[in-house]
Amino acid sequence: MAFESRDYAKYWEDKGALKNFSTPVKFDELKKYVSRDAAVLDVGCGYGRVMEILLDEGFINIKGVEPSVALRQRHADAGGKFDIRPLENGIIPYKDGSVDAVLLVAVLTCIPENKGQDQLVSEINRVLKPGGVLYINDFLLNTDERNIERYNLFLKQYGTYGVFEIEGRGVLRHFADERIKQLLGSFEELEHEKVVYTTMNGNRSNGFYYIGRK
Structure with missing residues (x-):
């Protein structure tokens, strides 16, 4: 799920798609x-995992965008x-102010570079209606030995503490609180809570959920 200049997308066309x-x-x-009945x-x-649950929860106007060909094919x-x-090219294919709510579930972690994150949030802002809602789940920095070791291992290569590689050459990022606050500064914060998640590889990680209003 690459939204920036460097090609991080290959992982999501291969091992990540499984x-x-x-x-x-x-x-x-x-x-x-x-x-x-909101446009979500x-x-x-x-x-489409979250979309399936949205449907089960009674939402009736659900759309999605996904950069990975393999995941769309799945x-x-x-x-x-x-x-x-x-x-494609970081552009959400919807008109300005055309949706009521956007969900961003474990997506920022797949975008290691600030530039790509900024671009995506700008696009989300564009397609949201005035007063529209943004919901985010994502991962925060951890302080256990395993994570600190890999943050330090890849710091020189990627230039950001919290970026690391996983098996299959996937590149992910865990975030400092300050970066999330900076990224979402244009939204009115409605809810923001720290939680602990299980990752797609079965590990425990610090995380957060956030709800904001445009």
Whole structure:
């Protein structure tokens, strides 16, 4: 799921496309701010996992965008019930102010560079209606020996503490609180809570969920 200049996308066309994603969404919190008939866009939706749950939760106007051809094909091979469009060159293929809510579930972690993150959040801001809602789940820096070792190992290569590689040459990032605050500064914060998640590789990681309003 690469949104920036360097090619991080190869992993998601190969080994990454076979992963089962696991990060849960706080639907009870989301429903406080987003009605079930709202136009909801799942950005970086993968094979449609969260979209399926949105449907089960009663949402009726669900769309997705996903840069990985392999993940879109995985959705199609499973029946392809949702409208999932390609996300190419970092551009979300929807008009300005055309959606009520955007979900961004474990997507920022797949974008190691600040430039790509900034571009994506700018695009989200563009397609959201005034007063629209942004929901995010993602991963924060950890302080255990295993994570510190790999943050330090890849610091010189990638230039950012918290960026690391996983098996198959996937490149991911865990975030400092300050970076998340900087990235989302244009939104009105409604909820922001630290949690612990299980990653797609079965490890425990610090994380957060965030709900903000444009």
